[in-house]
Amino acid sequence: MPNMAAKIRQAVTLYTVSEASFSDKNKDLTAWVFSQVGEAQQIPETNFDISAVLVGCAGSLLLLAVDGLLDAAVAEGVKRPEATKMVVSSAIGMLGLVPAGNHPSVLRENIASPGGCSIRALLELEKLGVRSAYTTAILTAAEKSKGLSK
Template structure:
């Protein structure tokens, strides 16, 4: 869990164990003046001090986190940003009888700012969250797997790995520049390859199966 708090503590992260605390502190030592790292026993303290709370833990821990004494009362009225896989905002409601509050534009701007610090945020509807999370999460793995196969083939044919890696990397950069320029991936692929059903369908099947797995998390 990560809590963003005002004035005294600009940022606070709570982690599971003292070992994790040391690891995070070491990794983010350059920001030590703006970040405090606590263990999960201090979740309530972090929440009480925060204006914005980011839920970033495994979905199965949701019950144990929110069942801790004082937590539900502490989060009430604060902006909560959740990246819990398979858990909808409705399932996060701590008072089912209370009507859902409209998400204000300033809250969306805060959420966008948070995620823009580590990437590029993009607004999507909640019903597309699971498949979008899978797409973003699997994209790196699937693309790197493909590149790894290309490198192995090139090396097997006598190309030095650093040289093959540079060529593959430049090819990937070129491809990524073409796709956003209103060039549909299918059109690009058909221009340079023959038709067939193989790797493309395997990628599609993998993404869809992972999306179904993500949805099942909320049904447990």
């Protein structure tokens, strides 16, 4: 099932195939059909629940973080449309570095200069348990997904 980003042809659509019943031609056709709304990824059936949760839920979790950033900017006097452009452009830029082989934690460490604003913000998020909250949220959703697939 593609996610909402299919509207702009940026969805990630996951699929599994039974090797015994799918010819290479059918696999290629399946990948092509799904790629019309973004990226098609063939995954092992054993990973389907967690992968579907990542594709289906990660966007909403990221958007919650964006909302928090926007609220802070507005609280400090920035107009929401301006803040939205800043935050979204920054996020797209940073996330665009990850597929090129840059690990998120290395990028984060490179941004967080000694004594700077970023390291202070990161430390506060860690103190509040944000990383653990994201992990727990995804694992909880994965358990729900396993229940739905039975």
